[in-house]
Amino acid sequence: MADGSTLPKGAQTKILRLEDAEHQAQALISSTVRRISELERLLMNNLDGERADAVREEIALLRQRQDEHSDRHRSAADVNSAVRRWLSMLPANAVLSDAKRAKVRPKGDESYQTAIDRVRREIAGLISERFRVEQAGLPLEEIRAKARDWVARCAKTARPRITATHNEFAISFDVFDERASVPLHDMAAIMAFLYPERFLKRIDDVIEQMPKPTLAMTAEQKAKRLREIKDSLLLLENEEETLISLAEEQGQIIARRATASPAAILGLVVDRNKASAA
Numbered sequence: 001m002a003d004g005s006t007l008p009k010g011a012q013t014k015i016l017r018l019e020d021a022e023h024q025a026q027a028l029i030s031s032t033v034r035r036i037s038e039l040e041r042l043l044m045n046n047l048d049g050e051r052a053d054a055v056r057e058e059i060a061l062l063r064q065r066q067d068e069h070s071d072r073h074r075s076a077a078d079v080n081s082a083v084r085r086w087l088s089m090l091p092a093n094a095v096l097s098d099a100k101r102a103k104v105r106p107k108g109d110e111s112y113q114t115a116i117d118r119v120r121r122e123i124a125g126l127i128s129e130r131f132r133v134e135q136a137g138l139p140l141e142e143i144r145a146k147a148r149d150w151v152a153r154c155a156k157t158a159r160p161r162i163t164a165t166h167n168e169f170a171i172s173f174d175v176f177d178e179r180a181s182v183p184l185h186d187m188a189a190i191m192a193f194l195y196p197e198r199f200l201k202r203i204d205d206v207i208e209q210m211p212k213p214t215l216a217m218t219a220e221q222k223a224k225r226l227r228e229i230k231d232s233l234l235l236l237e238n239e240e241e242t243l244i245s246l247a248e249e250q251g252q253i254i255a256r257r258a259t260a261s262p263a264a265i266l267g268l269v270v271d272r273n274k275a276s277a278a
Contacts, residue, residue, distance in 0.1 A: 007087075010098035011266040018080050018265070021253075025073035032066045071255075078258035079265065086262035095271040099263075102235075102242040112247035116254055119240045123233060130229045136222055137213025147203050151192045158189035237264035 007015070036059055043055045090096075106115035138146070163170040173193075175186045191199045217225070240257075241264050247254050256265060263270060 006096075007266075008096055008098040008268070011096070011268050014266050015083070017248075018076065018083065022073060022076035022080055025069055025076055028069040029066060029073060032062055032069060036062050036066070072253070075255040075258065079256045079260075082258050083262045083265060090270065097269045097271070099238065099267045099269045101245075101267065102238040104239045104242050105246070106243070112243055112250070112252055113254060116240060116243045116247075119236055119243065120257070123236050123240065126229050126233050126236070130226065130233075132215055133217065133222055133225050133229065136215040136217040139216040139218060140207065140212075142218050143207050143210075144204060147207060148200060151196055151200050151203065154186075154189040154192035155196055158186065158193035160193075234261065234264065237261045238267075241265055241267070 039055050039059050039062070043052060043059070046052065106112055107118075110118070158173055158175045160171045160173050163172075173185055173190050175189045176184060188199075237260055240260065244254050244256060262268075
């Protein structure tokens with residue numbers, strides 16, 4: 001992706017606001033450090049003065065605020081870095097448009113922070129489920145079906161070469177185990193050709209003894225659920241960003257997650273199909 005001028009207006013505005021948030025946090029850090037230095041000099045010049053205790057308390061409070069400003073700056077810098085990295089990885093011909101703002105508000109007596117925390121818990125739940133689905137094992141019947149296909153393929157590769165001429169007759173299996181360091185016949189392939197049913201029966205017995213997965217899904221089920229999770233995550237991250245933006249409009253700053261979708265943060269829709277066809 002080229003520079004930010006190629007982005008839709010809404011995304012350009014969001015990038016400027018994200019950069020402003022980082023600069024403002026840095027400015028607060030600098031001004032706080034300067035004020036702490038001023039108060040420390042004042043205290044050094046009058047350690048036992050009547051204002052000394054008040055100055056010490058103010059310094060302690062300012063140090064706490066400095067830590068808060070540093071955390072905010074670090075968070076803003078991480079988000080901006082993630083956004084820039086994501087934009088740099090987009091195809092040069094990516095077709096981008098501003099997404100419609102999600103229609104979402106805090107529920108009932110929720111504050112913005114409470115509403116965002118709720119959405120983030122839902123996001124975390126979906127991310128955990130996505131990991132479980134990705135790690136899901138195959139159902140027993142699908143494992144057996146794959147074993148049958150494997151045996152059938154092995155049998156085809158092991159068909160013997162028969163030589164029959166007026167003065168020679170020979171049968172040879174010219175199938176070798178590619179994993180062996182020296183030429184060795186692939187015995188599994190040969191057994192699959194000679195005794196397919198008996199060979200498959202023994203494999204089925206081994207499959208039956210395998211540990212059963214906590215979650216079992218077919219390849220089709222897994223792909224379908226992962227698509228559903230992806231769509232649900234996008235909706236939730238759009239809700240999260242909308243709530244953060246609404247809170248900012250009310251003067252409340254809530255840190256964004258550096259792991260949040262940059263597309264959701266920028267309010268962008270990326271049409272990769274059009275980019276691929278261009």
